[in-house]
Amino acid sequence: MNPIQEKTIECPHCGYRFKVEVDFSEGDQEMYEDCPQCCSEVHIHAGHSAVDGSPAVSVDGDDEQLY
Structure with missing residues (x-):
């Protein structure tokens, strides 16, 4: 399996769907991309998923405030 995969994600702000390239050979990683x-x-x-080890991507707006 190629460690670099193209994934389609959805912007949590406006719902626009766009593609990003992710290198899964680097282990868990955090990154930021502008919509x-x-x-x-x-x-x-x-x-990678804890259940079956498959590559997984999650997205959020990172705009939650801590009080």
């Missing part, structure tokens, strides 16, 4: 539609920052977590 090409609304220019908001998208927080991307890439790693």
